[in-house]
Amino acid sequence: MEYTLYLGSYTKRESKGVHKITLDTTNDKLVDYQLIAEVDSPTYLTFSSDKKTMYTISKEENGAGLTSFNLLDNGEYKKRASTTTEDAAPCYISFDEVRKLLFTASYHGGYVSVYKENEDGTLEQTDRVIHKGSSVHENQKSPHVHYTDYAPNSQILLVCDLGTDEVFSYEVSDEGKLTEISRYTAKAGSGPRHLAFHPNGKTVYLVCELSSEIEILEYHQEDATFTYVDRISTIPETHTSFNSGAAIRVSNDGNFVYYSNRGHNSIAVFEASETTEALTLVDYVPTEGETPRDFNFSPDENYLIVGHQDSDHLTLFKRNQAVGKLTLLEKDVYAPECVCVKF
Structure with a gap:
């Protein structure tokens, strides 16, 4: 069996x-x-369900935003349209395929943007909500939106703001307009970056980048x-130097949660309790590289692949689905500046 893995990256070096x-x-x-x-700074990617259209974060000479691409017969993608309405490149992108809406998170600008893909393929901004506030960590002097994606089986957009320690819930209209309906405040200084749902649709695991923790939440x-x-720490007590959380994945059976540590340079593996509301550490697995910003399971979940932003390579693990453990297979697969791993 062969699976195709798509890699987003910075384009500062190679x-x-x-x-x-x-x-x-x-x-x-x-x-x-x-x-x-070929595109500048495609640090996050998303696709149509048939993979015939790809959407990426991007930068151009006159600004930043997102770019869409059409799949060619040779397996490459050709630019279809782009928008450059943002001063700095966003850090996350998601796609509502039914309503042809795209959502981006601006870390530097502290806002969430909505775009509509028109019938002719052009991209039009329909809304932007600028967050306000700050928190106690030195990296939290202003809002830093880092995640914009739907709650399962809904059209509620969940937005993580690392700068204000908040998770916002927005209702999204068919026209691409946002209405805030609720707001959750995490521990001060924790820095909510991403979140992942348990398959039950109720339990949520929140990546706290700045405190190296997972907050376990119940979603209503x-x-x-x-x-x-x-909440649970993602690093051992003996690690006292720099660390920041990055990506999180939950196995399809809901039994295991995986979290990448940048600094400790590891994948923390946790087993979920039967109630899903508690996590128990299984292992800290060295990723054999520097700055594991993203990782993902293979579609069959028998493998886990890690991308390293600063050591320019991928690491491949075999995954034991019964006990959650990872076994190293490869640690030197060339892939420079990788920060997004998608199947």
């Missing part, structure tokens, strides 16, 4: 844009690294609110 690489499960290897779209779908349940 990367020229979006790449793909093949996971060969017969030989337990990553092979055939290829450039598929009826009013899009959150209730605090618990």
